[in-house]
Amino acid sequence: MTLNLYNTLTRQKEAFKPIQPGKISMYVCGVTVYDYCHLGHARVLVVFDVMARFLRSQGWDLTYVRNITDIDDKILRRAEENGEPYQSLTHRFIEAAHEDEARLGIDPPDIEPRATAHIDDIIAMVQTLVEKEYAYAASNGDVYYRVKHFKEYGKLSNKNPEELLAGARIDVEDAKEDPRDFALWKHAEDSETGWDSPWGRGRPGWHIECSAMSKHCLGEHFDIHGGGPDLPFPHHENEIAQSEAANGCHYVNYWVHAGALRVDGEKMSKSLGNFFTIRDVLEKYHPEVVRYLLIGSHYRSPINYSEDSLIEARSGLERFYGALQNYVDVPPATPEALADSRYYRDFVTALNDDFNTRLALAAMYELVRELNSEKSSENARLLAAELKAMGSILGLLKEAPERFLQAGAGDDISAEKVEALIAERAEAKKARNFARADEIRDQLQSEGVVLQDSPDGTQWRRE
């Protein structure tokens, strides 16, 4: 089946054609590690995680690279403020990011390159750009990219180079030939963090690390490059300028960008200060609830974050887990078994169409309806297996249903107490003392525990 995906470069959906048959090389811009990751980061991480899982499930041989930017001005400034070496700062936040990713069920990428481990590659690429006259060493010790030499500058973000020139900020002290030029290499004093280079001591500019690392990991030309909503300009535009000028070939075939996560209609971002960190949200909500929230909308659409949206996400997941409650022992369906499922066919069709996760979830809900109608049949077990397999492609439904449904906050009534009361209620029911049975149920209800009687016994969950 054809994979269609929206390409920022052409501003339309295109049929995906791999460079090498059956293989996909994908590079995604990861985080700059000077603070905890917020939900906006989580969205990018989850969206590309789902893409990676889905592509692999469809038999693609995927190489997924997601970098860590561990040297940059913000990092140095934050380390300075903290009075600590920048490496201890970045080390701490890399650990934190890995923790957050693991909790959200995000599989590690195949390669996770760090900028500081590729200074040689960076210097080599800057050197090439200087040799090709796409870059120049300025009087202040910086090396800049010569934008006017790259005729296609602006092609990704659909900007007119002339207009960029007109709108550029005027900086009198600037050593640039042209206000559009951007730094490839920044001069560093001896007291500052830096590496030796042909242009003296310095450190990389913001965009060059991705050009260098993607080349190192995937080559000069690869299939998919992804990132957050604010990266097409200037970051990815500059990456294209650097890579295509240095390598002399087309850089990336498909540019894929996630949509923004908003709060009260405004973008959640560090500069606006309106962000929720992943760990804050995970204090109160199950990781799968956060994942569900993030894939409940198309990856390019804006998502408005709110408490209500999380509650709704949880309700949706409860429907899935409720349906799976009696099929704990059923393993996820094998690919062969899935081939016959009409729900799976709809699910795959949806995801192949520019990763339409919302429509894929709709297919799962339709499966749930059939599953719930067939509690005891063998067909129900097959459906449960299919549901688990689809969930796993989305990175959901990995929890034992009871564990998900009974998960509570710290001060909630304990599971042991609930079980004890249920046992007592069972005795009361057996004695046909319904008044006592209802009293117990009301008591549990007031503790946020809902009971579900069935011929096989009583199940419970928290609201």
Next chain:
RNA sequence: GGCGCGAUAGCAAAGCGGUUAUGCCCCGGAUUGCAAAUCCGGUUAGGCCGGUUCGACUCCGGCUCGCGCCUCCA
């Protein structure tokens, strides 16, 4: 100002030129000792103005409103 995106029922969110999206909520029924869960049925749509068409939420044009990028940000 430049470039781009969006406007769908109570809320969230998709596809589609004509046929039930889906989830949450709400109403009715079945089921239940009573509930819950579940199933069945139901209510509530497509910003505004034109145009194309036998027929438009879906295509085209205009308008209004909102948002994003253009500056560090995923």
